[in-house]
Amino acid sequence: MWGDTLLPDNLYPDPRGRENYWRYRRPDLRDKVFTASLEDAIRMAEQANAQRGKQVVRKPIKVPDRASFAYHAIGYIEWRVENDPRLSNKASWRNRCNALKRFGEAFEAIPIHKAKLADLRKWWESLTYHQQHARRAELNKFFNYLMAEGLCKLDSNPFTTADDRPRLLEKGKPTKKRQRLSLEAYWAIYEKADELGYEALQLAMGISMILPIKNGHTTKRRADICELRFDKHLQGNHLRKTINKSEAQRDSLAASHLSFNLTTHQQLGKLISRARELSIRNFRCPYLLSHIPKQRRTGKIKEHICQVIPDRLSDMFTEVRNATGLYISLPKNQTPPSFHEVRSLASDRFKRMGYNVKDVQHLMAHTDERVTQAYQAGHGIDYEEIAIYLDEQAIGREF
Template sequence: MARPKKIRMWGDTPLPHNLYPDARKRENYWRYCLPDGRYRVFSASLEDALRMAEEANKMRGEKVQRKPTKAPDRASFAFHAIRYIEWRVENDSQLPSKASWQNRCNALKRFGEDFEAISIHKAKLADLRKWWESLSYHQQHARRAEFNKFFNYLMAEGLCKLESNPFTTADDRPRLLEKGKPIKKRQRLTLEAYWTIYEKAGELGYEALQVAMGISMLTTMRRADICELNFDKHLQGDHLRKTINKSEAQRDSLAASHLSFNLKTHQQLGKLINRARELSLRNYRCPYILSHTPKQRRTGKIKEHVCQVIPDRLSDMFTEARNATGLYIGLPKNQTPPSFHEVRSLASDRFKRMGYDVKSVQQLMAHTDERVTQSYQAGHGIDYEEISIYLDEKAIGGSFTDKPQTIKPTG
């Protein structure tokens, strides 16, 4: 006899079958398990999520008649959003390589879907304002620059009849205003909490997370840069060399921050690289410095090797290890626990406490704005900036071993 399914609770409310809380624990986000085993993530209040899940459960097994897709109307935003995207790529071949470009394309396409019933030449500022004000501050901020270019394109083509570009930043014209930036309530990561999470990561079998936390502490690199580190590409003799992604996206390649770390000087960093080599051998010779053998061994567009650790997976590891420590239980609702990015902030503070000047730390964190001289020198090859400042065991309150720990395998 089959065992009855366990009733899952959300507070005092039982959840219907196939409805689960968000894996990232975001407020008012849910997961619904589809018949094929995949999960559909959506945002809704608890009451709406319960209703939607119950309705979906009733329809399981029924064949859904899909309407045949049709090409968007030539007078619609959707049609010209596609043309605009193609035009942008034709005029800037570097766009597809930028991490944010796909997100901008998706935002434009969703905008076209939201305004499917309104032709471009009939769109009014009031219609746009209602949609705009339904977005959060971060959604508005992420869209404004590209939507400003999009509407300039539409107006230059003579398609949009609005008085002015609604996404302009000029105050002398009718435009859409951004919401006020919400106050950050994310907790700072203390040195004591850092080491507690680090040890918990080892207990969970997340040595890749320990290596990443160590590299972030010693170099202040962001998670995307750390996950991209490759033995063949970024280790050159006794040096770890990396072009910082964010600075490269904001400037041209030759004017970006190219950092070099001499592993003989940065001995703690050298220990972590040695440890990563040992892990790579255990993880099917993964070419990336961060490697972890998952339960589901898959590759795809964003994973070249089954043991490669991508940024979102690294964040999930950190969240799991942080929550397992119990350090942040009972936080007020308007505050959130530190994320992996807070390791970078903690590292900056440790450099400051070691007495290093702000300019040296800015160079390390790729925050400097003094790029005029580099623009004159561009075109003569890449010159890596040798990083001379470093943190010793006393500064970070501990030591990173270069020998992998004996751990139990985990997903």
């Protein structure tokens, strides 16, 4: 019991008496202490109780052979992080690590010292241009590492870009054949997202449409949207964000620090209000985008079970887009629009609103005067207030 409220089985008040802290007894008799309101704690405990007794099939852990690429990929990843600690905070590094692990799995049966260029070429040519382009630089470093360790017996690095040595060649870049997203299709996908229970996707589509940023003349990228937090990026009546594309300049005065006044950006204010309500339903997730997943996991990528990561956002968009049936009859040589195309549509709407390229390109760089002023100030971050915006007339309706 908690006051007059009967608690579900296995849910207990915090033994230290802290407000909004609870203790849940797991099937292995270990306790999990967590923070939540009384209503959320009861709901979470009831859902956890419903899962008790269900057998979880665990795959046996497979230890890679010491002579395999997979085994030494683990050592290489550790070596890279040790020599460059900044890598751990980069989303691109996680993608490169996954690519190295998949490479090791592809050559599981071939020891490093027996690998031949012909073996690597067969695998390499099975990849698309974009896969090759994304993997080449890290694989080049990986093979330099293997050769320095005396593990690889190839005459030269197969992923080098030098033309005077035997190497693997990249495919030509294919012509882009992706369909553009029309305003009518945008709203059709937006409505279908509500039917499928993806309010987080609706919020992401809205934010990506109406917020201009310093990224060419387009709007917010997936990662920028997914990383928005109530506690970090909402300051008073402003939404403030350092754009990820300038992350390499984080310690530089040239980084892009943008501020959006919610009084000016009224559509944004409405979306944030919806995001707050959604967060309360989703166990007070601190991120603007939140969704209760079927598999509740946290880890290095997810800090909260209801956090929406960029890849999940893309998957939501693809699922909802396909459910609309808008692109069923698309020719085989064309692909339907992805979430990325929301940015292109937003760019077109800005153009139709009368903003020329220079209006938006003005958001791309700081002036020398501002950099000088920042040096003189020496305290805090100098955010640039964004004045251009899309209203309901430009996007066809309200959110």
